Amino acid sequence: MSSEEYPLNNLLIRGIEINYLFVCPTKLWYFAKGITMEQESEWVDLGRFLHERSYFGEEKDVQIGPISIDFIRRGGVIEVHEVKHGKKMEKAHEMQALYYLYYLRRHGIKAKGVLHYPKLNETKEITLDGREDDIEKAIMEVERIESLPAPPRPRMKSICRKCAYYELCWV
Amino acid sequence: MRKRSLTLLSDGTLLRKENTLYFENAQGRKPLAIEGIYDIYVYGHVNITSQALHFLAQRGIVVHFFNHYGYYDGSFYPRECLNSGELIIKQVEHYLHKEKRLKLAKLFVVGGAKNMERNLRRWGINVDFSELLKELESVEKITEVMNVEARIRQEYYALWDEHLPEGFKIVKRTRRPPQNEMNALISFLNSRLYATIVSEIYNTQLIPTVSYLHEPSERRFSLALDLSEIFKPMIADRIANRLVKQGIARKEHFRAELNGVLLNDEGKRAVIKEYNEEMVKSVRHPKLKKNVTKQRLIRLEAYKLIKHLVGAQEYDPLVAWF
Numbered sequence: 464m465s466s467e468e469y470p471l472n473n474l475l476i477r478g479i480e481i482n483y484l485f486v487c488p489t490k491l492w493y494f495a496k497g498i499t500m501e502q503e504s505e506w507v508d509l510g511r512f513l514h515e516r517s518y519f520g521e522e523k524d525v526q527i528g529p530i531s532i533d534f535i536r537r538g539g540v541i542e543v544h545e546v547k548h549g550k551k552m553e554k555a556h557e558m559q560a561l562y563y564l565y566y567l568r569r570h571g572i573k574a575k576g577v578l579h580y581p582k583l584n585e586t587k588e589i590t591l592d593g594r595e596d597d598i599e600k601a602i603m604e605v606e607r608i609e610s611l612p613a614p615p616r617p618r619m620k621s622i623c624r625k626c627a628y629y630e631l632c633w634v
Numbered sequence: 635m636r637k638r639s640l641t642l643l644s645d646g647t648l649l650r651k652e653n654t655l656y657f658e659n660a661q662g663r664k665p666l667a668i669e670g671i672y673d674i675y676v677y678g679h680v681n682i683t684s685q686a687l688h689f690l691a692q693r694g695i696v697v698h699f700f701n702h703y704g705y706y707d708g709s710f711y712p713r714e715c716l717n718s719g720e721l722i723i724k725q726v727e728h729y730l731h732k733e734k735r736l737k738l739a740k741l742f743v744v745g746g747a748k749n750m751e752r753n754l755r756r757w758g759i760n761v762d763f764s765e766l767l768k769e770l771e772s773v774e775k776i777t778e779v780m781n782v783e784a785r786i787r788q789e790y791y792a793l794w795d796e797h798l799p800e801g802f803k804i805v806k807r808t809r810r811p812p813q814n815e816m817n818a819l820i821s822f823l824n825s826r827l828y829a830t831i832v833s834e835i836y837n838t839q840l841i842p843t844v845s846y847l848h849e850p851s852e853r854r855f856s857l858a859l860d861l862s863e864i865f866k867p868m869i870a871d872r873i874a875n876r877l878v879k880q881g882i883a884r885k886e887h888f889r890a891e892l893n894g895v896l897l898n899d900e901g902k903r904a905v906i907k908e909y910n911e912e913m914v915k916s917v918r919h920p921k922l923k924k925n926v927t928k929q930r931l932i933r934l935e936a937y938k939l940i941k942h943l944v945g946a947q948e949y950d951p952l953v954a955w956f
Contacts, residue, residue, distance in 0.1 A: 496718055496719075496720040496721065496944070497716075497717055497718030497719060497720060497721065497839060498718050498720070498721060498839050498940060498944070499716065499718075499839075502715075502716070612945060613944055613945035613946055614944060614945075614946045616946075629922070630922060630933075630934060630937060631937045631940070631941070633921060633922055634919075634921060634922060634934045634937050634938055634941075
């Protein structure tokens with residue numbers, strides 16, 4: 464499906480939902496229904512801490528519609544910056560950043576993305592060009608999963624143990 | 635679980651100064667680390683400033699109050715911060731749909747009965763409630779479910795009595811006021827357990843007032859009553875049994891009053907100490923393959939209920955394997 468056919472006028476998905484799609488569909492479903500577990504997660508606290516205590520002087524927590532960007536920099540082209548802990552979920556981070564770029568593009572803003580891994584002392588640049596189809600597919604998949612009457616059956620992965628939803632899924 | 639329950643047995647004042655919570659009593663003013671508090675249980679005569687309540691509400695800390703007799707009076711239940719419209723709808727749907735409600739109500743009773751069986755076996759009394767449970771399968775009204783539950787419990791108390799030392803027999807279950815020491819002990823522990831379950835439900839998206847075995851009109855957090863069916867035998871009764879068998883609870887810990895029997899301050903102190911120690915003890919969870927505390931088992935039961943309601947997995951009540 465090309466972007467012309469897809470009704471993207473009301474893009475209501477949050478970046479974290481695109482992220483969760485690539486982490487775990489079960490988590491995505493629960494999260495979308497308001498059955499959230501993040502309040503219990505030390506990893507989430509750590510992420511918040513990392514974000515709050517760094518990047519002073521930047522324009523932080525920029526909310527545009529449903530998307531909330533860690534920080535932006537304005538230059539020749541707007542830069543969308545996202546701060547992450549480790550690279551284990553790199554694909555999810557990339558898709559989240561791509562979604563922001565896609566969202567901005569739909570609103571006529573050209574931007575590029577930068578992923579920050581301060582603990583690894585690494586950054587990674589992301590551009591949307593040529594990946595529009597990937598992100599549209601992801602958006603549709605998020606909507607499909609969220610419309611399921613029950614959560615998708617969880618699948619045990621190595622990341623499950625560190626997930627705030629571990630007990631909910633596996634008890 | 636990093637956070638701990640805080641129990642206030644002495645008289646004093648709970649106040650906030652800057653961003654620190656203090657408990658002040660005759661011994662002086664003691665700072666309390668708010669980050670480490672999960673919930674608070676108040677038994678003493680405690681004044682609480684509104685500033686302290688604002689602070690506790692902000693942190694989502696539930697405060698439970700018990701009266702002079704150790705009975706549950708009520709909770710300061712901060713504004714719900716975990717909301718799920720989807721789950722509320724499912725919770726209510728399972729109440730309104732007769733078959734769905736009946737199924738859950740029966741499961742709570744089955745879970746309770748199996749935990750009672752488990753206790754009796756631990757105490758060397760071989761029994762099974764299979765006939766009563768078979769009867770339960772065919773009943774079609776909540777009142778009938780309640781009725782079977784009452785008969786199971788009656789039989790359970792009679793059998794438990796065989797094992798209890800003289801002077802601490804239940805004889806007949808009496809409440810408000812309890813007529814003897816064992817009844818007083820069971821009532822006190824049940825009150826405390828009920829409050830713990832309220833705390834656990836607060837920390838989930840479940841609505842505490844929509845319940846299945848008990849009527850939501852009971853003017854209580856009746857979902858906590860439903861869950862207490864599973865946990866009363868597994869937690870409260872086991873503690874009560876241990877206290878009297880090991881001589882931790884003694885005759886002088888009780889006083890007769892207004893034609894009933896109640897725990898005195900020293901007795902309450904001993905019981906609460908045992909309760910607090912019990913709740914942080916952990917057992918290996920066979921499904922999660924990790925250690926979980928007794929208190930966490932209550933949360934996990936709430937999660938299982940959530941999964942049942944959203945159609946992820948049928949509820950299967952916890953039966954103590956330990």
